[in-house]
Amino acid sequence: MKHLKLLLLLLGLVQGLQLKAQDFALKGVVIEKGSNVRIALAEITNIRTKMGAASNDIGMFQLSARVGDTLWVKKRNLTDQKIVVKTDGDLVVYLVRGSTTLEEVTVKGQTKKQEMEDIKRDLKHNGSFYAGKPPLILLNPFGGSPLTFFYELFGKTPARARNFNRYYKKELGLIEVDKFFNKSLVTSYTKLRGKELDKFLLDYYPSSSTTSNWNNYDAVKYIKESAKKYTDTLRHTN
Known part of the structure; x- marks a missing residue:
């Protein structure tokens, strides 16, 4: 019984590592912090793959990523944000409005x-x-x-x-x-x-x-x- 539990634990760890190493379609939304306004045409770049996407009219985006990747999110007149992908779930990115004299x-x-x-x-x-x-x-x-x-x-x-x-x-x-x-x-x-x-x-x-x-x-x-x-x-x- 102990050997079986150990085997199941090892299988779970292996599957977890495989999930982290696999690319998936990451979905997310970009929102302005404080106002909760969804941001259109924000640029989202996966630093590892150099591939990018843009948020649509309601702030939604989708691009290929894997757990551990870093996304660079930017939008003119807002402060850039770097986000680490921690799960394969939907991602919410908050950007802060900054002054641009x-x-x-x-x-x-x-x-x-x-x-x-x-x-x-x-x-x-x-x-x-x-x-x-x-x-x-x-x-x-x-x-x-x-x-x-x-x-x-x-x-x-x-x-x-x-x-x-x-x-x-x-x-x-x-x-x-x-x-x-x-x-x-x-x-x-x-x-x-x-x-x-x-x-x-x-x-x-x-x-x-x-x-x-x-x-x-x-x-x-x-x-x-x-x-x-x-x-x-x-x-x-x-």
């Missing part, structure tokens, strides 16, 4: 930019000098390096470099936009608050090409004019 955005943007530059250097040192986009001159048999050319096209490190460069360009654009369009500036120059403010920030977020030549005057002008359009729309729909 122009000065803070600039400092954070420069810090993030420096971090991305460090990653680029690491990729280069690990064997991707051309970031996965080799020049055709490398195919020249006289003085070129065909092996390097094909490595940059098909190697794993250059492939990572290409993916990172796409992310790098996108993030640089968002950092510049955040300098001119953030919660602090909008609340300073409009009367929008609460859910109306959140929807305005989402609906009227300008593109990086729009803000490329902006100064503070242009930013304030855009915020005021856009807020007027937004409030006029609200009046007509109510």
